[in-house]
Amino acid sequence: MEKISWDAPYLDRKVWLLEHLETLHLDAKEALVLLLIDHFNTIHVNIHHELLATKLKINEEEVEDIFNALAEKGYLNLDFKDGNMVFDISGVYALENTSEVNYAKSLLEEFEDEFKRSLSPSEMDRILNLASIYSERMVIVALNEAASYDKRDLNYIERILISWTDKGLSVEDVENGKR
Incomplete structure (x- = not known):
């Protein structure tokens, strides 16, 4: 910008x-x-x-x-x-906001790379919303979890995030294998 x-x-x-x-x-x-x-x-x-x-x-x-x-x-x-x-x-x-834009692009690029396609605007909004609720890192870990089960679907990823939150798991817990 x-x-x-x-x-x-x-x-x-x-x-x-x-x-x-x-x-x-x-x-x-x-x-x-x-x-x-x-x-x-x-x-x-x-x-x-x-x-x-x-x-x-x-x-x-x-x-x-x-x-x-x-x-x-x-x-x-x-x-x-x-x-x-x-x-x-x-x-x-202002130009100072480019860090937020870069943050969002890197997260969206992670999804596009994993989904092997371009995301729709509604998918982008949903991913950014998930990141605002759970954190970018947690969303990426959930994306990787879903990909490991060959379930590249936002509904599935959101269910993973909800499950981890319900269990009180932090991103560190999940990264260390605690589920």
Whole structure:
């Protein structure tokens, strides 16, 4: 991603976001939240959890989870200015986020290599979601486990991860043969 002046008056940030969705590794709700934040910032509406929850028809706790996920990716920075909360999404446009993109690509490449085919967008989203829940390392170990049984299927991989979590196994336990 090239670094651009995200606040330039000629830049349509909503169009830019839509054009770059596949490189940002966002789920649908995260993308909608970014679009809504940009919209509300543009029309100078104070943003709050309840407003976004109402717009997206979700609860405020889920909005908070989305804010946290976006902040972890470096896409959202919350600050206070003149007594108001400021929602800064300039991180979406910054070069510093390439580490997240590289992380996701390496994980997805692992799956494509093992599946011996290109992944669909929904498969990519699902894999990235699994990595956010269980960790990249644990997902790769589950992929290797599934491959050892010739079961290269995301449902099977997810069942492995759920089973390991239910048993309280860490990635180190699994790597050391404890099952």
